[in-house]
Amino acid sequence: MADVLxxxxxxxxxxxxxxxxxxxxxxxTADAAAAAAEQAAADAAAAVAxxxxxxxxxxxTDAEIAALLGA
Amino acid sequence: MATPPDFTAxxxxxxxxxxxIGLWQITSAVLSGSSVSINNCFSADxxxxxxxxxxxxxxxxxxxxxxxxxxxxxxxxxYSHAAFEVRNTGTxxxxxxxxxxxxAVLYTAGSGASVSSFVLDIYNPFQTLxxxxxxxxxxxxxxxxxxxxxxxxxxFSNTASADGFTLxxxxxxxxxxxxxxxxxxxx
Numbered sequence: 001m002a003d004v005l006x007x008x009x010x011x012x013x014x015x016x017x018x019x020x021x022x023x024x025x026x027x028x029t030a031d032a033a034a035a036a037a038e039q040a041a042a043d044a045a046a047a048v049a050x051x052x053x054x055x056x057x058x059x060x061t062d063a064e065i066a067a068l069l070g071a
Numbered sequence: 072m073a074t075p076p077d078f079t080a081x082x083x084x085x086x087x088x089x090x091x092i093g094l095w096q097i098t099s100a101v102l103s104g105s106s107v108s109i110n111n112c113f114s115a116d117x118x119x120x121x122x123x124x125x126x127x128x129x130x131x132x133x134x135x136x137x138x139x140x141x142x143x144x145x146x147x148x149x150y151s152h153a154a155f156e157v158r159n160t161g162t163x164x165x166x167x168x169x170x171x172x173x174x175a176v177l178y179t180a181g182s183g184a185s186v187s188s189f190v191l192d193i194y195n196p197f198q199t200l201x202x203x204x205x206x207x208x209x210x211x212x213x214x215x216x217x218x219x220x221x222x223x224x225x226x227f228s229n230t231a232s233a234d235g236f237t238l239x240x241x242x243x244x245x246x247x248x249x250x251x252x253x254x255x256x257x258x
Binding site: 005023 | 097098100102103104105106107108109110111112133135137143144146167169171172173174176235239241244
């Protein structure tokens with residue numbers, strides 16, 4: 001199966017082809033951005049978990065932590 | 072005389088009847104490979120467009136969107152995108168956001184045989200105005216109990232004129248009994 005299906009509306013034709021160099025570069029940039037966003041989300045989740053653990057260590061109950069954090 | 076959409080064979084349609092058609096089908100296609108580009112679907116004929124895509128099976132992957140002009144994807148300005156998702160299991164809420172020079176992410180499709188469908192309304196892609204888009208999507212696992220509904224949107228922060236778009240996946244290939252249809256809104 002080809003990578004890309006390209007459709008030309010004006011001529012009602014289509015071609016199947018491989019990625020161009022520009023498209024491969026765009027994909028690499030997009031993949032890097034997605035990986036960075038995923039890492040940022042994981043870091044944020046880890047920070048929340050760490051914060052909860054520290055609050056629990058101070059003696060707060062789960063209900064009190066939930067009330068403080070809103071969840 | 073029959074009125075739209077009830078036409079009769081051999082009927083001569085008037086300009087008034089044709090002008091009453093609010094949503095005009097421009098093109099349709101079955102998605103394949105990992106990227107589909109549609110050229111010249113946006114034009115001066117319409118200011119607003121609807122992209123309708125149904126029954127897409129991709130495995131776990133981001134559904135990416137790029138505007139296009141002259142046969143190339145537009146990467147000259149920032150795509151800012153955001154999505155929100157309500158799920159019957161797991162955590163509902165923000166389902167992704169960000170800014171990128173390369174693409175907007177509409178949503179993240181599910182794993183395995185999960186099926187997703189979406190509609191996306193695009194405002195002024197061909198006009199030399201900022202292009203915005205708003206949409207909705209659903210994704211389900213037909214074999215399981217997973218269901219999610221979400222909203223998505225993006226802004227392309229440039230007034231460049233776009234004459235087409237690219238839908239692509241971060242991984243895997245388009246499959247399933249899918250179809251994408253592009254409509255123009257008469258305004």
